Amino acid sequence: MRTVSAASGGLLQMRTRRGNDIPSSRFPELRDLTDAYGDIVLDGELVVFTGDLPDFGAVITRMRAASRRASALAEAHPATVLVFDLLRLDGVDLRARPYVERREILEGLALPEGWVVPPRFADGPATVAASMEHGIEGVVAKRLNSSYVSGRSRNWIKRRHEGVIDAIVIGWVRRSSGGISLLLAESAPGGLAYTGRCTAPAGLLAVLVPLAAASPAAAVPSPAGAVQWVRPQLQVEVTASSRGPDGRLRQPRFVRARLDQLE
16 A cells, blocks of 8 residues: 655654545554654555565555554564655655656665665566566566656656556455355446456455445346455456457456555
8 A cells, every 4th residue: 555654753643645644553563763863754565574565455455454453463464664755855845856766865765674665677568577476566667867756746656567457346245165256347438337246355345345235236147155345446457368249357356456446
């Protein structure tokens, strides 16, 4: 989850891209930033790894868990902030400086455990190929001479791999083997069109349950199982091997939920 994190006066404040608060009490393992730096603002991604890859379900679990479980979860499923930009340091606003300068200062910081500056690469095609090989959804590139601007900007681009599809969740079914199955739809002339199902982490229920609806937002032929319909507000990214003649996705695989669209 994208987060702008500020340490000041011994307090850690974390906010989403849209400015909503992420309770730092849920992530006690990240508080050491306040001991290391008295005044700093960082831009990055809040992730929880399972193996070598970010685990979306684990992030949701950490976000929604009761505060009394925070310490135990921090030990079992520690969070990491992958920091890619530096906005302020020791009272100095760095946003107007070129990214290459901000990045050099960032790489020279001694950040505490849990705050990691990932490597950067100048070879775009090789970076894209490596991310595909390791199962990462894509890469982000920034102009080296660009200043920091909040929101969308031509100074940075996101390159997602081919096959990543934006879909809308219109319902879900609990799976006996664990997890849930999402019923998906896509925009079509006249409204939403059903495009199939994909398996997703059960942690996503924390977002889906409050979106409960009495009827489906798109026509679903012969829905199997006890489908729980939801309002079409949660967007997810999925990959698929291909499409059938009816437009249905073949072998759709869950990539991530766009929680930033809800915030």
